Ligand code: FES
């Protein structure tokens with residue numbers, strides 16, 4: 001059994017302690033916006049926030065997360081897609097297949113939380129998620145748009 | 155719980171509205187929406203109108219990121235003259251297509267054909283629906299249809315000033331006969347098509363709401379993880395199910411055909427954990443000693459073989475080479491590549507003795523249906539496939555539906571229970587259909603004035619069709635090998651006139667499954683031709699642009715895109731300090747493309763690609779901003795292959811199992827991409843693939859300009875780029 005605080009709700013889940021947080025979120029909790037792609041912390045498709053920090057959930061065993069830690073998934077980033085990063089993504093029509101995009105958005109939201117006015121260099125250093133469709137230039141532009149659009153909520 | 159799932163489709167629609175067994179059916183069931191609203195009217199196969207004026211446009215091709223869903227909807231909406239803000243879309247199923255005599259035509263989404271193959275009949279569908287809706291309004295008003303006009307889904311009767319909406323007359327329109335002939339608009343008059351509209355599928359992709367195939371949930375569903383023999387051509391020998399039967403969540407261990415084994419469990423993670431613990435013995439079969447070296451030797455032999463299939467020939471190339479003032483020779487190699495879609499292969503199936511249903515991500519739902527029916531042992535009318543947007547396709551999900559076959563075989567072991575099969579990334583890497591491996595031996599003959607008078611190109615390597623679609627071979631010859639090298643046609647014409655020319659193919663097929671991979675054979679053909687053209691220009695002491703221009707007088711469309719990038723990039727004017735340029739052009743999938751790359755290489759050999767100027771003439775541009783997105787994405791894809799893409803083999807199996815050993819380009823390496831979209835309006839060409847062709851050769855030519863080094867074997871990860 002593990003107790004997890006996800007998007008403000010406490011979930012009691014019956015899983016083996018070494019189960020990656022990603023699969024607990026997807027299978028036990030049933031939130032599928034967080035994606036599986038590599039399972040070895042290479043691609044970032046599984047990015048969630050743990051206490052505000054972008055975290056690749058596919059290699060984080062659920063036993064390493066305490067009930068007090070605040071986990072936020074894409075479903076909890078905003079109630080209705082209104083987070084500045086989501087709005088900027090919509091404005092610039094960033095996604096292609098979209099599979100990597102929830103992870104990209106979570107990574108970008110954490111970046112802007114820590115660094116509200118990132119330089120190009122800051123963005124390329126922090127944004128290491130893979131996008132096989134190659135939306136990188138629009139992602140970069142959308143992060144800048146979000147940064148210039150006002151305050152970023154946590 | 156299983157019994158809650160009624161597998162008849164109508165009942166399934168009904169139950170889909172509710173939550174069953176605590177699991178939300180949180181995804182789009184084809185036609186569920188339209189079926190649920192009893193009053194929605196199918197005006198024709200392409201257009202369904204609801205009383206609230208919502209227009210549901212049916213899309214036969216699939217969305218995998220390339221924007222076809224929006225582009226096709228734009229074409230239908232344009233002819234329909236409906237309100238774009240009220241447009242939604244849905245996929246018909248291949249089973250419905252079969253039942254209705256293929257009314258939606260081809261479902262295959264590959265070869266950059268989504269729009270160029272279907273624009274005429276989808277536009278006709280929109281125009282016919284418009285005609286019927288107007289007719290219905292005119293009927294209600296007892297007025298001649300010719301006195302009625304329509305704009306944004308509002309029909310107006312000029313003389314009386316009366317008006318109504320599509321939603322109000324749709325039921326009556328649906329009962330009318332379709333017009334025999336319709337007049338399509340001149341693209342000059344387009345208001346919805348041809349415009350840089352936003353995609354229809356963006357919002358759900360930003361919130362986690364978009365349900366991909368991997369996210370499908372069905373009541374009572376179990377999950378499966380599979381391992382197929384890692385050696386191509388090998389088989390499953392034995393496994394010890396008892397060793398894992400007691401592990402958490404495990405329901406069953408099943409064989410999958412004669413090559414694989416799967417664990418079925420309550421969750422996928424538990425299935426995978428048990429599968430990893432399962433003792434398995436493989437019969438590695440005849441290819442157990444195959445390696446990249448043995449494949450290379452096979453291809454090298456082909457470079458000099460006497461027998462080959464001819465692709466393009468004129469004059470006497472041997473004579474031209476023998477009599478040349480100067481000859482140039484080079485051998486190029488391009489390795490296997492993997493598709494590496496971000497969403498790994500997966501499918502969900504439910505099987506009973508009289509019905510089989512599959513939910514999956516496929517580029518060819520009709521082929522997926524045929525595969526499912528075959529594996530299910532049921533006639534096609536008793537099966538169906540429900541499509542979801544793809545988390546990437548790139549040709550993998552059109553080449554083979556092996557994952558569908560496996561899912562059905564596993565589901566068959568658990569009648570009535572839905573089973574979702576997900577491949578781990580490792581399984582996905584090991585069981586691809588790889589971009590084929592080839593080499594090319596190039597020889598050029600220059601006369602005393604530096605004119606190219608002869609070109610000899612021998613391709614040696616793998617045929618995709620021989621493995622995937624042998625019925626497409628022509629007396630053993632694979633015509634697709636010569637993409638972009640053809641003497642004539644509309645798909646991919648060689649852009650140079652050379653008096654003595656011979657391009658041929660020594661087919662050498664290693665037992666590694668090949669597949670269609672975004673750009674397909676154009677990718678290596680463009681590297682071979684365009685890099686060698688650069689070599690020839692330098693050997694002739696000529697500017698690479700001028701050297702090409704002299705050979706392109708008969709190919710004005712090829713030349714126009716090349717000139718466009720040269721002009722925009724400032725070819726012939728000094729580049730910024732330390733920056734060097736390279737050019738390439740190619741034609742494929744009906745479109746003409748060119749690129750100019752700007753790169754720098756520092757003293758330690760580190761390459762930076764600063765800027766790409768890319769031009770495309772795709773005939774008609776249905777959504778320019780999405781074409782730009784495709785152009786940008788195609789460079790990420792093509793440059794990933796150039797920088798890192800290489801699948802190697804050892805002991806009969808693939809060596810790269812995940813993104814740590816199979817690197818994908820990330821944001822820090824992505825160049826600025828400037829697109830020039832220059833549709834000439836007189837043909838329909840593809841968009842999703844073409845610009846990928848010129849990515850690698852333009853950069854390789856720029857690297858030569860920067861370093862004096864001619865890289866003929868890619869990827870660059872294994873090359874030393876320090877100045878010679
Ligand atoms: S799935 Fe977690 S980083 Fe790729």
Ligand code: FES
Pocket residue numbers: 095096097098099100101130131132133134135219496545546
């Ligand atoms: S949008 Fe397809 S992988 Fe990023």
